[in-house]
Amino acid sequence: MAQVEYKDLLDAGVHFGHLTRKWDPRMAPYIFMEKNGIHIIDLNKTLASLDDACNAIKGIVRSGRKVMFVATKKQAQEIVTEEARRLKMPYVTDRWLGGMLTNFATVRKSMKKLQTLDKMLKDETTASNIAKRERLTMSRDKEKLDRVLGGIVDLTRLPAALFIVDVKREHIAVAEAKRLGIPVFAMCDTNSNPDEVDFPIPANDDAYKSIALITLAIGKAIEEGLMERKQDKDDQRLQEEEEAKRASDSRQAAAEGADEAPAAEATAPVAEAADEQPE
Incomplete structure (x- = not known):
């Protein structure tokens, strides 16, 4: 996993929290100090939390499950x-x-409806048979659904985990995941409640650079999990091929042994008869 350095967090402004009057007291363990009326996040805690989150999310992906952003x-x-x-x-x-x-x-x-609309509009034969007004309505419906559901259209089952930027803003997603027992990995600013998520990452969730740094670190961990899963599948396939080859060799050896046995039995009486002839 690409190691995120303390300096990287500092340069990205990960340590800047909200105004002190807007803080959530449950974030106190992750706050280093107050400066000019703003809380400063303890980046040592951020590094430790990010490392724990990356290791956990890598394990989830390695098992073949999905993480929703x-x-x-x-x-x-x-x-x-x-x-x-x-x-x-x-x-x-x-x-x-x-x-x-x-x-x-x-x-x-709704996701199936989006797939159907997409298929119909892409098929020139079907599209040409639809009235212009109806085609326009279908295009608008598709655009609206695609904007909201386009990112999850290929999702066939519930995700195994959520990675969230700003738990305060996405409180509905957090509540739903908590109700279903889905682990949540989240960036938590000083105005957030870290107790609501399983893997809080104390960080500035308003600055683009801060969001990009943490998101790319999580992405790198997911990528490594995918690579390890691919390697595991390759190793398993090789092992199965070797076992199949050994089994095939054993069957072939047994068949050859069975063919040689009757031949040996057939030559034995001839030898005995030669021994019994008078000199």
Whole structure:
């Protein structure tokens, strides 16, 4: 895993928290000091928390499960979308639909509708048979669904974990994940409640550089988990091939032994008869 240095966090402004009057007292263990009316986050705690989060998320991905990225604030949308697409992971960056996890079956119907509309509009034969007004309505519906559900359209089951930027803003997603027992990895600023998430990462969740640094670190851990999973599958396949080859060799050796036995038995009487002839 690409090691994030203390200086990297400092340069990205990860240590800048909110105004002291806006703080959440439950973030006290992660606050280093107060300066000019602003809380300063303890970057040593950030490094330790980020390391724990990366190790845990890598293990989840290595087991073949998905991690959903959630970030609907403007400064986080671009970097989170790019990283999720690169890793082929589900993401939500427009707005969180209530019940996206707890009412997943209904959301799946909307996702299937989006896939159907996309297929119909791409098929030139079908599209040419639809009236212009109806085609325009379908295009608008598709655009609206794609904006909200485009990042999770390929999701066939609930994700194994959530990575969230700003738990205060995404409190509905946190509540749904908590209700379903889905672990949450999240950037927590000084105005957040770290007790609501399983793996809080104390960091500035408003600055683009800070969000990018933490998101890319999490992305790197997911990438390593995917590579390790691929390596595990390759090793398993090689092992199965070797076992199959050994079994085949054993069967072949047994067959050859069975063929030689009757031949030996046939030559034995001839030898005995030669011994019994008079001199």
